[in-house]
Amino acid sequence: MDVREALYTTRAMRRVKPDPVPEEVQLRILDAAIRAPSGGNSQAWRFLIVDDSEQIAEIGALYSDCIDMLWETIYKDQVAEAAAAETAESRQFAKIIKSVTWAQKNFASYPLLLFAFDQFDTTGGSIFPAVWSAMLAARADGVGSSLTSVLLFKNDKTLDVLNVPKDQGWRMACCVPMGYPTGTWGTAGRRPAHEVSYRNTWGTPLGAEVNEPLWP
C-alpha cells in the first residue's frame, strides 16, 4: 500500500468484526511501532497486546464508564450542540457520538486491544509516533483501529486489570481497539491545511491554499 493511501485513509474505525487478528499481523503491527522515533532514541515504551476475551470485557466495562464521564465533562457542550444539530460541526460530532456509543455497547467483541505506555515522557512525543505507526501498519493489513486515551479517567483500575506496576514511572498513553472493519476506508475530511497553518510567524497566511486533498 502506498504511504499516502495509509496516511489519508486511516480514519477512526470503531465498528469492527469479532474475527481474530492473526499473530503474524499482530507482529507486523508491533514491529512497525518500534521503528518510530523517541527522544534520544530511548525507546522507553511498552506495548501490551490484549486478545483474551475476559480481559477485553473487563476493560470494556471501564471504557463504558469513562465514556459516560467524557460526555458529562470535557465534551459536555459538544454533546448538547450535537443534540441540537444546528451546524455542520455539531452534526459531525453527533456521528462521533454514535460511533463511540457503538464501541461502548460492543467493546467486549473487539478481538484485539493495543495499549501503549511511555516512561518519563512529558510531551507524548516519544510514544504517539509509535502508536500511529502501529495504526498505519494495521491499515496496511486491512485492520481498522481507533485511538483513545479515555481510560485515563479510570487509570488506576485499568492498570490493575492489566497488572501494570505503579512505581516505575510507566504512564498509560492510550488504548487502541483493533479489528477488521465492517465499513469502508475513505479519506478523512478535515479543516484544510491553509486554515490551520501559518508561515514564519503566527497569523501570517501560508501563501497557498489546499482546497482538495492532495491524494489520490
Add this chain to the structure above:
Amino acid sequence: MDVREALYTTRAMRRVKPDPVPEEVQLRILDAAIRAPSGGNSQAWRFLIVDDSEQIAEIGALYSDCIDMLWETIYKDQVAEAAAAETAESRQFAKIIKSVTWAQKNFASYPLLLFAFDQFDTTGGSIFPAVWSAMLAARADGVGSSLTSVLLFKNDKTLDVLNVPKDQGWRMACCVPMGYPTGTWGTAGRRPAHEVSYRNTWGTPLGAEVNEPLWP
C-alpha cells in the same frame, strides 16, 4: 512509496543540505499532517512553516542553548557514559550526540522548520500522530526530518520569535527541522518488539519473537 518502507526508514535525519523544499512539497507535508486523528476530531492544532533564513537563525541560537541545557540535565548520565563508550548503548548515544552537535552548529542552514502546536491536549495524542504523518509524507518526497521538543527549555523566547499568543492555550509540541539529506535512508535499529511487548497482562511474554525486521 510503500507504507512499510516509510514506517521502517524514516529515521532521524539531522544532516541535510541547505537546498529549499519546494512549496508543493511543503503543501503535501501539511495536507498529510491534517489527515491524522485527534481527540473528538477536534483538530485543535496549528502548524507553522518557517523558511525565512533570519527566523531560522534566531531559532537556531535558542536551539543551541537548549541542547547545551539538555546535555547538562536530562541526559547528563548518558553523556558521561557516551564519553566512556563501554557499551553498545553508550556508543549509540555518542552517535546521537555527534549528529545533534552537527544540527547545533549548522542549524541556520536548515531550509525548513515545521512547528506544531496543540491546544488543551494533555497527552500529546492529538498532535504527535499529525507530526509523524508530516515526517512520513516528507520521507515519501525524499525530505529528511528530525523531531525535537528541546526548545521547550526556552519556550517563552521561542514563542516570542514566532509571535505565538500566550493567552489562548496553545502549546508548542515540537519543532521538526527538514531538508534533503546528505546521507542514506535505512531501517532504524531498535530493541526488538518482543522485548518491549507483553500479552494480556504486564510482564507476560508476547509468545513470539521478532529477531529480524519484518520489512522488506
